[in-house]
Amino acid sequence: MKRLIIFLIITLTATIFSLSEVYGEPIIFDDDYLVEIFVGGLHYPTTMDFVGDDILVLEKNTGKVIRIMNNGIMYNEPVLDVPVRSNFYSGLLGIATLSDRVFLYYTESESGSDAYDPGPDAKNRVYQYDWDGEKLTNPILIKELIAQQRDDHHGGVMTKGQNDEIYFAIGDQNQSGIFENVVENPCYIIHFVNDKCSSEPIYETASIFKIHTNDDNRVELFAMGIRNSFGLGVDPITGYLWDTENGKDHFDEINLVKPRFNSGWNSVMGPVDRDNPDPPVS
16 A cells, blocks of 8 residues: 655745746655655745644745645635745744644744845744644743854754653854854853943853743753754654754764753764764674
């Protein structure tokens, strides 16, 4: 029996191609898998999660959460529309669902409306929403993080664990401080605010956090030294957390992430021994 893989077809508006639609076509090398188009017409979707029998899909640049039936039909109206700043890596980035609670990570525009230009003030924020079967309501702010005005490393990926805990990641935001293993610089150099150590707060970046949803949404710093991540997953057998980490231009990583894990950025990325990255196992 063939295994069915459902793909959400991403509709991209590409001005260099006269606003034509560009589709990423999957290439399958295993005949045991069957690929079908499940739904189209989405604008820059970043990720999705399930709520009941339906799917909630995030549109990065519009700030809309789209509800899709299990037959591939989209509802006419989004279940939520939030103001996002969406330049480059920022925007509506992460979702994790727990029954009637939905957690979102997004770069919230302080202007109250969507913005693409990097100029408007914004913050990366994690909210909890209530799912009433039709809409996402009653937002509760769980965590606020910086959203620097340059383009890089907002992270945003989320996942849930075996005991209803929620994990999420933020990238280094091009900062250089204690969360990036720059121990001689105990405060951050905020490139777009000041050019030397000052009274600026130490911003939490390059980290993975854990939300204890059964303990009043207490947030724990779980790991650090994370350059940026688009992938978090929990092993359903062991409960261990794994991440993917984006290298600068090589040495992407897959890591087993245990409590108080330090991934090493920006001192180490990839194998410590560059000359012998795959030593024989003794």
